[in-house]
Amino acid sequence: MGKASKQLEIFIANIPDDKLKSFPSVAGTIYKDQNFRLDMQGLTTGKPQSYNLQIQVNKETSISTLKKVAPATVAGPVLVPKDKTPDPDDIRKQFSDSMKL
Numbered sequence: 423m424g425k426a427s428k429q430l431e432i433f434i435a436n437i438p439d440d441k442l443k444s445f446p447s448v449a450g451t452i453y454k455d456q457n458f459r460l461d462m463q464g465l466t467t468g469k470p471q472s473y474n475l476q477i478q479v480n481k482e483t484s485i486s487t488l489k490k491v492a493p494a495t496v497a498g499p500v501l502v503p504k505d506k507t508p509d510p511d512d513i514r515k516q517f518s519d520s521m522k523l
Contacts, residue, residue, distance in 0.1 A: 426487045427523040430496055433458045433477070434517045442510035445473045445502070457483040458496070465504065472501035477517060497521045 433455060441453045441460065449464040452475075463474040476498035479488045488496075500516040502508050 434514050439510040442513045471504045475500045
């Protein structure tokens with residue numbers, strides 16, 4: 423596992439629970455650090471509607487291997503149903519399982 427993967431795992435583990443319990447009504451960044459950001463891309467159109475969450479690389483990253491792929495999605499998408507109470511640990515696991523680094 424390289425430095426980029428390790429940093430992504432740390433980012434996922436450090437997302438505060440409150441950032442994974444409720445989501446904004448419009449697309450935008452929910453949480454970020456120097457290397458990554460957690461974005462809510464919007465709501466899906468199907469039934470049930472779900473929040474489309476993705477982790478992307480920040481252009482300001484200090485990790486050279488990530489600079490080459492910024493602003494690519496490196497984990498997700500994770501779809502969280504709008505009508506269910508989100509489980510932060512489950513969301514983190516889905517992000518870890520979908521890592522692309």
